[in-house]
Amino acid sequence: MWPTWWPTFARWPKSSLTGALKRHRSLHPLSEHHHHVLVQALQVRRAGTIPPSRHAAALERVARSLVRFWKKTGQKHFREEEEVLLPAYARHVPLNQDEAVMRMLADHASIRAAFHELQAALAERRLVEEGVAILGRMLHDHVRLEEEQVFPRIEATLSEAELLALAPRLTRLYRTKKG
Numbered sequence: 001m002w003p004t005w006w007p008t009f010a011r012w013p014k015s016s017l018t019g020a021l022k023r024h025r026s027l028h029p030l031s032e033h034h035h036h037v038l039v040q041a042l043q044v045r046r047a048g049t050i051p052p053s054r055h056a057a058a059l060e061r062v063a064r065s066l067v068r069f070w071k072k073t074g075q076k077h078f079r080e081e082e083e084v085l086l087p088a089y090a091r092h093v094p095l096n097q098d099e100a101v102m103r104m105l106a107d108h109a110s111i112r113a114a115f116h117e118l119q120a121a122l123a124e125r126r127l128v129e130e131g132v133a134i135l136g137r138m139l140h141d142h143v144r145l146e147e148e149q150v151f152p153r154i155e156a157t158l159s160e161a162e163l164l165a166l167a168p169r170l171t172r173l174y175r176t177k178k179g
């Protein structure tokens with residue numbers, strides 16, 4: 001069953017990419033991932049609105065696509081935020097005093113757990129409808145938290161040299177031929 005708290009499209013805020021376009025170029029790799037996740041979250045939302053006969057199959061397709069992204073890129077994205085981005089910020093700000101960062105880290109644990117559960121459900125051919133709907137919403141909200149609160153604070157706090165030093169340590173989603 002579709003969660004009643006899931007907002008309609010009309011109530012969805014404008015894409016967080018409005019903010020991502022203004023990102024410091026060193027953070028573009030992370031924002032590219034965020035864009036990809038927002039597109040997938042919209043696919044989850046859309047899959048929930050199609051006729052019930054095709055609803056479950058569509059959600060399962062999106063669930064499999066999300067899990068593929070998680071394995072290939074999402075897990076690494078979380079690690080880079082935790083191992084590269086936040087330690088750089090922690091040189092300036094005690095992280096336990098930044099509520100948005102604390103929520104970001106709590107989200108990471110919850111999203112990891114949700115992916116774990118979704119993968120188990122897919123492997124056991126259990127229904128994934130509610131699980132993927134909740135995960136889609138979690139991912140959407142998590143991206144908004146980072147793009148609207150966490151990243152702007154980090155950009156405002158780190159020096160230009162510190163921001164530039166992050167770039168080589170962050171993996172791009174789409175690599176050019178030159179890499």
Ligand SMILES: [Fe+2]
Pocket residue numbers: 078081104108142146
């Ligand atoms: Fe994150």
Ligand SMILES: [Fe+2]
Pocket residue numbers: 030034077081143146
């Ligand atoms: Fe992120």
